[in-house]
Amino acid sequence: MINGLSVVRKDIHNSEVPALCSACEARHRGICGTLTADQLVELNKHSKRRKFAGGTEVIGQGETLSAYSNILRGVVKLSKMLSDGRQQIVGLQFAPDFMGRPYVEESQLTAETAVETEVCLLPRQIVDRMVNESPELERKLHQQNLKELDEARDWMLTLGRKTAREKVASFLYLIATHIDPEVEEATSFDLPLTRADIADFLGLTIETVSRQMTKLRRESIIQIENNRHVTCSNMERLRTAAGIDE
Amino acid sequence: MINGLSVVRKDIHNSEVPALCSACEARHRGICGTLTADQLVELNKHSKRRKFAGGTEVIGQGETLSAYSNILRGVVKLSKMLSDGRQQIVGLQFAPDFMGRPYVEESQLTAETAVETEVCLLPRQIVDRMVNESPELERKLHQQNLKELDEARDWMLTLGRKTAREKVASFLYLIATHIDPEVEEATSFDLPLTRADIADFLGLTIETVSRQMTKLRRESIIQIENNRHVTCSNMERLRTAAGIDE
DNA sequence: CGTTATCTTGACTGCTGTCAAGTTATGTGG
DNA sequence: CCACATAACTTGACAGCAGTCAAGATAACG
Numbered sequence: 335m336i337n338g339l340s341v342v343r344k345d346i347h348n349s350e351v352p353a354l355c356s357a358c359e360a361r362h363r364g365i366c367g368t369l370t371a372d373q374l375v376e377l378n379k380h381s382k383r384r385k386f387a388g389g390t391e392v393i394g395q396g397e398t399l400s401a402y403s404n405i406l407r408g409v410v411k412l413s414k415m416l417s418d419g420r421q422q423i424v425g426l427q428f429a430p431d432f433m434g435r436p437y438v439e440e441s442q443l444t445a446e447t448a449v450e451t452e453v454c455l456l457p458r459q460i461v462d463r464m465v466n467e468s469p470e471l472e473r474k475l476h477q478q479n480l481k482e483l484d485e486a487r488d489w490m491l492t493l494g495r496k497t498a499r500e501k502v503a504s505f506l507y508l509i510a511t512h513i514d515p516e517v518e519e520a521t522s523f524d525l526p527l528t529r530a531d532i533a534d535f536l537g538l539t540i541e542t543v544s545r546q547m548t549k550l551r552r553e554s555i556i557q558i559e560n561n562r563h564v565t566c567s568n569m570e571r572l573r574t575a576a577g578i579d580e
Numbered sequence: 581m582i583n584g585l586s587v588v589r590k591d592i593h594n595s596e597v598p599a600l601c602s603a604c605e606a607r608h609r610g611i612c613g614t615l616t617a618d619q620l621v622e623l624n625k626h627s628k629r630r631k632f633a634g635g636t637e638v639i640g641q642g643e644t645l646s647a648y649s650n651i652l653r654g655v656v657k658l659s660k661m662l663s664d665g666r667q668q669i670v671g672l673q674f675a676p677d678f679m680g681r682p683y684v685e686e687s688q689l690t691a692e693t694a695v696e697t698e699v700c701l702l703p704r705q706i707v708d709r710m711v712n713e714s715p716e717l718e719r720k721l722h723q724q725n726l727k728e729l730d731e732a733r734d735w736m737l738t739l740g741r742k743t744a745r746e747k748v749a750s751f752l753y754l755i756a757t758h759i760d761p762e763v764e765e766a767t768s769f770d771l772p773l774t775r776a777d778i779a780d781f782l783g784l785t786i787e788t789v790s791r792q793m794t795k796l797r798r799e800s801i802i803q804i805e806n807n808r809h810v811t812c813s814n815m816e817r818l819r820t821a822a823g824i825d826e
Numbered sequence: 827c828g829t830t831a832t833c834t835t836g837a838c839t840g841c842t843g844t845c846a847a848g849t850t851a852t853g854t855g856g
Numbered sequence: 857c858c859a860c861a862t863a864a865c866t867t868g869a870c871a872g873c874a875g876t877c878a879a880g881a882t883a884a885c886g
């Protein structure tokens with residue numbers, strides 16, 4: 335239906351969609367959606383699922399990129415560091431995001447899981463070849479990267495122009511809207527990041543993050559249980575605190 | 581001579597590269613480089629060069645995107661605003677950057693020329709059609725957007741974690757390395773941005789920018805003439821002041 | 827030459843960072 | 857299950873960097 339052009343090899347391989355993929359696709363609608371059944375079979379032969387504990391460095395700054403991956407569950411932090419150790423998280427990736435930087439051999443950032451995370455690893459060579467074969471796939475990657483660019487620019491406004499209070503509220507709202515791929519705005523969720531991570535994401539210190547969380551709690555904009563679990567009964571107030579209003 | 585529209589139009593299937601394009605390509609190696617001669621002729625029929633004075637709003641937040649453009653000369657600011665007027669510049673585009681946001685009808689940011697700027701306007705419809713015809717073009721657009729993503733993330737580190745001094749030095753270094761497409765590191769250049777623009781780019785106030793510029797001048801890391809012209813004889817010291825060192 | 831925009835400088839305030847102590851969670855070995 | 861150690865978080869006191877307000881200087885412009 336999408337196109338007949340990229341019907342490639344009709345060979346010994348059976349062209350049914352691998353069971354693993356169809357289960358994944360049903361839930362995640364990720365990058366693989368544009369592939370033909372044949373291509374999925376081919377990719378599935380080389381891909382593998384992996385589960386990482388929270389706090390695992392998946393790719394380090396300067397390391398060789400040998401694979402792309404689909405995030406099936408969990409959260410990954412992308413960060414950059416200055417030589418003196420100051421750190422900034424420049425992106426958070428949630429399921430069902432695709433991770434990887436095409437056309438570049440070496441990572442310019444560090445990728446680290448924030449919580450237990452499951453991914454589907456796709457060998458670089460295979461994907462790169464498929465990109466050449468099917469323009470639809472390149473388009474999908476392009477769109478994923480454009481989404482990341484939009485998100486990065488949104489966050490630049492937060493980093494450069496918002497107060498500590500607005501930054502923390504913005505972060506909470508971001509998590510509420512991204513933590514569950516099936517829910518638009520979760521009113522109750524576990525924070526995938528420690529206070530230190532949140533500080534690195536917002537360009538603040540741990541102490542300031544903590545103080546602002548306490549303030550938001552005292553004003554009953556949020557409730558906090560066990561440090562990590564947040565409930566927000568009135569999203570409108572959270573958005574206002576975040577400076578998201580028109 | 582500037583206006584290329586009246587260049588002889590031959591048959592669409594004549595495969596001579598339009599004179600205007602080959603002159604442009606020689607200097608800028610932009611997006612059009614992947615097009616066939618036929619495609620260039622086609623595109624050239626509909627494209628037009630335009631010159632904007634500095635401070636012209638090219639596209640407003642929320643406006644319909646009717647065209648892409650190649651920057652031939654000048655600088656364009658991309659910015660976002662909060663409802664109360666706080667503003668953040670989220671990207672600077674120099675020649676020979678390609679400007680445009682594929683797959684989206686409406687601009688999420690404002691584009692404004694910082695100085696007198698000349699662009700080659702490419703109608704959206706034509707380019708979108710060509711993208712479907714030639715995967716090479718999509719790839720080129722993808723790569724341009726990836727470059728912008730890398731730049732946005734670099735700048736997030738600056739916004740979130742650098743001091744005012746480092747921010748200003750980082751900005752000066754950015755201009756030194758981008759203002760002239762033919763020079764890697766210019767030691768002498770005119771600032772394309774006012775102090776107010778610089779403040780909006782760095783997430784600072786005008787006064788702080790001014791004070792830090794004065795300090796860098798007093799330390800002889802830079803010289804300033806007429807407020808706008810900067811000379812830096814020792815780039816290494818500027819990089820150090822910018823926190824760019826490994 | 828006068829008007830206006832842009833930029834610089836100073837005095838002061840306040841937000842966020844720093845340093846330090848204390849509290850609450852999490853995990854481990856006995 | 858408890859005692860202990862460690863990590864994560866909160867809170868307080870204080871300091872300093874950058875913001876605010878204000879005035880004056882310089883450049884741009886008609």
